[in-house]
Amino acid sequence: MSTVVVAPDSFKGSASATEVATALAEGWRAERPGDHVLRAPMADGGEGTLDAFEVAVPGAIRHPMRVTGPSGDGVDASWLLLPDGTALVELAETSGLGLLRRPAPHDAHTIGFGQAIAAALDAGATGLLLAIGGSASTDGGSGALTALGARLLDADGRIVPPGNRGLGRLARVDLDGLRPLPPGGARILSDVTSPLLGPSGAAAVFGPQKGATAADVPVLEAGLARFAAVASGAVGDRADVADPAAAGAGAAGGTGFGLMLWGATVSAGAAAVGEAIGLPALVGSADAVLTGEGRFDSQSAAGKVPEYVSGLAAAAGIPAYLAAGSIQAPPAAFAASAELAALSGGVDAAIADPARWAREAGAALARAHTAR
Structure with missing residues (x-):
């Protein structure tokens, strides 16, 4: 059994961080029902x-x-x-x-x-x-x-x-x-x-x-x-x-x-939101962390939630996984990634039903964790 922290940002204009965290957690549990999955929806000071x-x-x-x-x-x-x-x-x-x-x-x-x-x-x-x-x-x-x-x-x-x-x-x-x-x-x-x-x-x-x-x-x-x-x-x-x-x-x-x-x-x-909600301690006692945002691109490394969470995972020596609506830059800091647009067949389909495809992403990343 693994302890997994699910800490995504919102998928702006599509789903709140809480909704995304819930869907990713459900997908993960469907593949690995014995894991202890903790939701910790994140934000960077914006919506959510x-x-x-x-x-x-x-x-x-x-x-x-x-x-x-x-x-x-x-x-x-x-x-x-x-x-x-x-x-x-x-x-x-x-x-x-x-x-x-x-x-x-x-x-x-x-x-x-x-x-x-x-x-x-x-x-x-x-x-x-x-x-x-x-x-x-x-x-x-x-x-x-x-x-x-x-x-x-x-x-x-x-x-x-x-x-x-x-x-x-x-x-x-x-x-x-x-x-x-x-x-x-x-x-x-x-x-x-x-x-x-x-x-x-x-x-x-x-x-x-x-x-x-x-x-x-x-x-x-x-x-x-x-x-x-x-x-x-x-x-x-x-x-x-x-x-x-x-x-x-x-x-x-x-x-x-x-x-x-x-x-x-x-x-x-x-970082301020993470400190306030105790995310460093949660990640420090976990076996894996799952984060995400609507669009992962070259700006994501400039203080965005996925970059912050992957940094916590690296410090804790655990794998970090990424789920994003679209992935436009290499997710080099992550052990595996899942793109909702690829799972659903297109960006419009992913935006139309983000919870469904976030669950699919959570399940895919759980399988990747099992395969490690």
């Missing part, structure tokens, strides 16, 4: 982070609420209170791209994210974990800051509109009313290391994913640059806490930068 914590942390309590979504409509969201008093807030739940009926690259905002953070603070949270993947906006986190008490003003002293469009009119950032950090501080969970500005920044790299055209990107870039310049004057000698060139400042349309202005610090998303 809150669900992963809720499953993995005993005593975590979800707090539903209504927030202002990225287009201004009300949306149902929630935040999670952990037993140690830390609150987890996920941007994808409050201000995510999936909440838009249509992309709004200039006007989408992060106000709802800030509202959820404020609600957690009002409830007495002593620390914050801020998962910021999956943003709909390129507002530099300005919407979240306004929900936390900041004021963004134009040259006439009027509040600028939310979203990147408002940043183009920005003349002053007033942080006097900004809520203080909780005693335990705030940690940003993100797998993105991009700076705020430039060819590898928020607008250039991620703007097109949010509906920006080639003509839109320079406008979005200019808005972020103006926000960074004006904000640096607002923080004065604390400007080092919000360096637009810092790794992670460009995460989530620049939300990383906005949260740094508040005083939050950046942590590698997958």
Whole structure:
């Protein structure tokens, strides 16, 4: 009998990490019913982070609420209170791209994210974990800051509109009313290391994913640059806490930068989530680990869940197995891999029924483990 940890990320747009972990575990058990299979759904700070914590942390309590979504409509969201008093807030739940009926690259905002953070603070949270993947906006986190008490003003002293469009009119950032950090501080969970500005920044790299055209990107870039310049004057000698060139400042349309202005610090998303749910200890006492994501490609080695989990397996001296919707790069760190698209006959078929093909992948990888 083997102890097997199943720790995948979500298959974005197809199945949550919890759903994928359940299906992979079922497939594994079908081939090796005597194994002790532990589900530990993972995330890297994007969609599904809150669900992963809720499953993995005993005593975590979800707090539903209504927030202002990225287009201004009300949306149902929630935040999670952990037993140690830390609150987890996920941007994808409050201000995510999936909440838009249509992309709004200039006007989408992060106000709802800030509202959820404020609600957690009002409830007495002593620390914050801020998962910021999956943003709909390129507002530099300005919407979240306004929900936390900041004021963004134009040259006439009027509040600028939310979203990147408002940043183009920005003349002053007033942080006097900004809520203080909780005693335990705030940690940003993100797998993105991009700076705020430039060819590898928020607008250039991620703007097109949010509906920006080639003509839109320079406008979005200019808005972020103006926000960074004006904000640096607002923080004065604390400007080092919000360096637009810092790794992670460009995460989530620049939300990383906005949260740094508040005083939050950046942590590698997958590693921070793994530590919080106790994954290193689980893997250290296991005989094998199974991980995965929707698309395994050349970027998967840059802090994504499979790379993190395979590193834990290597440190523990156990095999790691990979299940992915599609595999576009050599899975060299894994003892075996299974591609849902290959099992199902195509990407569309895999997306249409991810649970079925994840079960098939789990079974295939269990057979590979038996053959070792």
